[in-house]
Every structure is written in structure tokens, then in C-alpha cells.
Amino acid sequence: MIRVGLPAHLRTLAGVGGEVALDLPADGQEAVTLGQALDALEARYPVLLGTMRDNRTGRRRAFVRFFACKEDLSHEPADFPLPEPVLRGSEPLLVVGAVAGG
Amino acid sequence: MSGVRVLVGTRKGAFVLTSDGKREKWEVDGPHFAGWEIYHLKGSPANPDRLYASQSTGWFGQQIQRSDDAGQTWQAVGHEFNYDGVPGTHQWYDGTPHPWEFARVWHLEPSLRDPDTVYAGVEDAALFRSTDGGQSWHELSGLRNHDTGSKWQPGAGGMCLHTILLDPVNEGRMFAAISAAGAFRSDDAGESWRPVTKGLRSEIMPDPEAEVGHCVHRIAMHPARPDVLFMQKHWDVMRSDNAGETWHEISGDLPTDFGFPISVHAHEPDTVYVVPITSDSLHFPPDGRLRVYRTRSGGNEWEPLTDGLPQQNCYVNVLRDAMDTDSLDECGVYFGTTGGQVYASADAGDTWSAVVRDLPAVLSVEVQTLS
Numbered sequence: 001m002i003r004v005g006l007p008a009h010l011r012t013l014a015g016v017g018g019e020v021a022l023d024l025p026a027d028g029q030e031a032v033t034l035g036q037a038l039d040a041l042e043a044r045y046p047v048l049l050g051t052m053r054d055n056r057t058g059r060r061r062a063f064v065r066f067f068a069c070k071e072d073l074s075h076e077p078a079d080f081p082l083p084e085p086v087l088r089g090s091e092p093l094l095v096v097g098a099v100a101g102g
Numbered sequence: 103m104s105g106v107r108v109l110v111g112t113r114k115g116a117f118v119l120t121s122d123g124k125r126e127k128w129e130v131d132g133p134h135f136a137g138w139e140i141y142h143l144k145g146s147p148a149n150p151d152r153l154y155a156s157q158s159t160g161w162f163g164q165q166i167q168r169s170d171d172a173g174q175t176w177q178a179v180g181h182e183f184n185y186d187g188v189p190g191t192h193q194w195y196d197g198t199p200h201p202w203e204f205a206r207v208w209h210l211e212p213s214l215r216d217p218d219t220v221y222a223g224v225e226d227a228a229l230f231r232s233t234d235g236g237q238s239w240h241e242l243s244g245l246r247n248h249d250t251g252s253k254w255q256p257g258a259g260g261m262c263l264h265t266i267l268l269d270p271v272n273e274g275r276m277f278a279a280i281s282a283a284g285a286f287r288s289d290d291a292g293e294s295w296r297p298v299t300k301g302l303r304s305e306i307m308p309d310p311e312a313e314v315g316h317c318v319h320r321i322a323m324h325p326a327r328p329d330v331l332f333m334q335k336h337w338d339v340m341r342s343d344n345a346g347e348t349w350h351e352i353s354g355d356l357p358t359d360f361g362f363p364i365s366v367h368a369h370e371p372d373t374v375y376v377v378p379i380t381s382d383s384l385h386f387p388p389d390g391r392l393r394v395y396r397t398r399s400g401g402n403e404w405e406p407l408t409d410g411l412p413q414q415n416c417y418v419n420v421l422r423d424a425m426d427t428d429s430l431d432e433c434g435v436y437f438g439t440t441g442g443q444v445y446a447s448a449d450a451g452d453t454w455s456a457v458v459r460d461l462p463a464v465l466s467v468e469v470q471t472l473s
Contacts, residue, residue: 008137009138013162049182052162056184061162064161064162
């Protein structure tokens with residue numbers, strides 16, 4: 001099970017109260033990539049399509065970040081393998097909205 | 103019993119204001135979509151319970167929301183706005199070619215007859231249509247692909263298609279306005295378009311009378327007389343008596359002819375409202391006095407309407423989509439400000455009062471008259 005933490009606006013949009021649990025990795029699957037996790041998240045909550053990545057190009061939206069295990073994965077490619085603690089469910093994959101003030 | 107529902111889009115959510123026909127006491131419902139920018143929301147003329155809302159943020163992009171129960175509940179519908187084919191380029195601020203890039207939906211215009219059909223005006227300027235209640239969107243690319251498209255440039259607010267007018271009499275005729283490309287007309291339900299800018303003059307352009315490049319802020323039409331159009335341009339208030347073929351200026355005795363919104367009285371096609379703003383560099387009312395101006399003669403002769411509006415220390419703006427009228431026997435007029443006030447007049451503008459004073463900056467105001 002992969003746990004995913006969403007920013008408040010995306011939780012509201014998806015209608016979820018807390019973290020989302022994804023049925024990954026599948027049986028026999030040893031690695032899960034960042035792109036696969038986001039694909040699974042969007043498949044479960046289609047309303048999130050386009051909110052984290054551009055619909056057509058797949059590029060991360062400028063003000064969205066992906067963190068895990070105290071590392072910034074935002075600039076990693078879609079086929080970047082998620083860290084082992086994320087696969088075990090002991091650490092979440094965090095989708096983060098950039099801070100803004102004023 | 104008659105009443106009104108005022109749909110207010112703001113920088114931080116949507117609000118629904120309701121009142122009976124007297125328009126004295128108001129219920130305020132919201133914020134819906136708290137924290138999101140609601141550029142526009144509007145109800146279907148064919149089914150007033152059907153509402154569409156444009157919801158966006160710079161963080162998470164565009165959503166479209168639909169309500170089938172007058173805003174009590176909402177569902178997210180389709181939000182993929184893909185340009186038809188491989189989009190070419192328009193001009194960037196520095197004059198270089200720049201590819202069309204979708205940014206947001208500025209305006210939603212439901213069909214006059216079919217609640218499931220709705221048009222969307224977007225930035226970068228293009229027109230989309232949905233015929234399935236907003237689930238899917240398809241570009242009417244004849245507009246963007248007009249011969250002049252590569253010459254279009256954005257205004258400071260982005261290259262937005264912000265005005266869509268559907269002609270209730272002439273089947274298939276519609277108008278669109280783009281900042282800063284100009285005004286366009288289609289006579290075949292949006293398949294093909296041509297600029298309708300003859301008579302416009304914009305000193306901010308190298309050729310002040312060029313076919314495209316005019317920064318049209320808003321166009322208004324009275325449904326009983328759809329060939330007569332009123333336009334608030336960047337500078338100048340204009341009128342056309344032939345569906346945009348030619349325009350002439352009707353700024354007359356306005357204190358300034360810069361502004362954003364323009365609206366027409368529900369029952370008097372020659373009664374028109376504007377909100378003069380000091381200038382393009384000073385986006386607030388002249389002298390710190392918030393005044394709506396009304397003409398009852400189709401232009402040129404304007405009277406200030408001030409009763410109930412702040413007449414000192416007022417430095418708000420009124421944006422292009424933030425004024426509308428109801429169609430009760432005594433026409434109501436409504437507008438919202440960037441200071442978060444929504445003002446209403448139940449007597450065609452003679453007197454005003456604030457329905458709410460402290461909303462986030464108001465981006466749009468649409469009024470539904472309920473029977």
C-alpha cells in the first residue's frame with residue numbers, strides 16, 4: 001500500500017478527508033515509479049487529472065511538488081522508482097502546493 | 103413569487119445572493135469552492151437550476167463545476183481544454199511568436215435553449231463548446247484560426263476571450279470579444295468568424311484603425327434588439343446599430359470613457375450603464391467617487407448615479423464581468439468591486455445599497471430572475 005498525502009484543495013476536490021491509500025505495489029511488483037503512483041492516483045480520482053501534471057504533456061505543474069522520505073522528487077523523471085519506505089507504507093508520498101504569501 | 107439570484111465569482115470562492123422581488127433582504131450563501139478563483143459562474147436561461155462555474159488556481163489549474171439544483175450541490179465535470187490540432191502562435195508582448203497555451207476559463211455562456219450546451223471563453227484566446235453539460239469540450243477553432251490570429255497580442259491581463267453574446271433572434275449569430283484582439287462575429291454558430299471592428303479607433307495601436315488589436319473590454323446587447331451593440335473599449339464607449347458592421351462613439355459627456363463593464367436595462371434598450379474608471383494607469387474611480395453612469399438615450403448624454411454609493415475615498419475597480427441587470431418589472435442593477443462589495447439597485451440605478459461589503463475581490467456578477 002502506498003500512502004499519498006494531498007494538499008487541502010486537492011483533498012476537497014477529490015472528496016477525501018486524509019491520506020489516500022493506493023493498492024500499489026501490485027502482487028509481484030517490486031518497484032513502483034513516481035509516474036505509476038500518480039497514474040494510479042488520477043485513475044482513482046479522475047477529478048485530479050490535470051491538477052498535478054499537465055493533461056497532455058505530463059509535465060509537473062509549476063507550483064506542485066512531490067516529496068518523500070525528506071527528499072524532493074519534483075525534478076525526477078516519471079520512471080523514478082519510489083523509495084522503499086514509501087512502497088512499504090511506512091512513509092507517504094507527499095503532493096505539496098508551493099507556499100505563497102502576501 | 104418572483105425573486106432574484108445573484109451569482110458572484112470572487113478571488114477566493116463563489117457566493118450566491120438571493121432575495122425576493124422587493125430586493126431588500128438578502129441571504130448570502132458561500133463561499134463555494136473556498137480558496138479557488140471563480141472567474142465566472144452563470145445559469146442556463148433554459149433551466150435556471152443548471153449553473154456552470156469556472157474554478158481555477160495557479161497551483162492546480164482549471165476545473166469546471168456544474169450544479170443541477172441552483173447551487174446547493176456541485177459536481178466537477180470536464181476540464182480538458184485542448185486546442186484543435188497543433189496550435190500555431192500569436193504575438194507575445196515583445197512581438198515575438200508565442201505558442202497558444204491554455205491558462206484558464208474566463209467566461210461561461212450557457213445556450214439560450216439547451217441546458218447541456220455551454221460555451222467557454224478561455225485564455226489564451228479561444229472558444230470552446232460543450233454539448234453534454236460540460237463533460238467534454240471541443241474548440242470552435244474557426245475563431246483562433248482566423249487569418250489574423252497570428253497577429254493577436256495579449257493585454258496586461260492575458261490574452262483572454264471574455265465576452266460571448268448569443269443572438270436570440272438571428273439563428274447562428276454570435277459575438278466574441280478578446281483582449282487585445284477585438285470583436286468578432288459568427289453567422290454560422292461559431293464555425294467561422296470575422297472581425298467586426300470598423301469604426302473603432304485605438305490610439306495605443308500603431309495603426310489606430312487596424313482590423314485587429316483593439317482592447318475590447320465588454321460588449322452588451324438587449325435581447326429584443328440584437329443588432330444594436332454597446333461596447334466598453336479600453337478607452338471609448340461605442341455603439342453599433344448593425345450587428346458590429348460599423349461602430350460610432352457614444353462617450354459623450356462621461357467624465358472618462360475608460361472602464362470595464364457595460365450593461366443594458368432589461369426593458370429599455372436605450373438605457374445603458376457604465377462605470378467610468380480614471381484611466382488605464384489608474385484603475386479606480388475619478389476623484390475617489392464611485393459613480394455608475396446611465397444614459398437613457400442610447401449614448402452621449404450620461405447622468406451620474408451616486409445615491410448610496412461611496413462618494414469619497416473609494417479606490418476600487420469594477421471588472422468587465424462584474425455588472426448585470428435583472429428583468430423584474432422595475433429593473434434591478436448589480437455590480438461587484440475589487441474591494442469585495444456587491445451593490446444592488448432595485449430602481450434602475452436611482453438608489454443603491456450594498457448587499458455585502460467584505461467579500462474577496464469580485465470577478466463576476468450574474469443575475470438570474472426567478473419566477
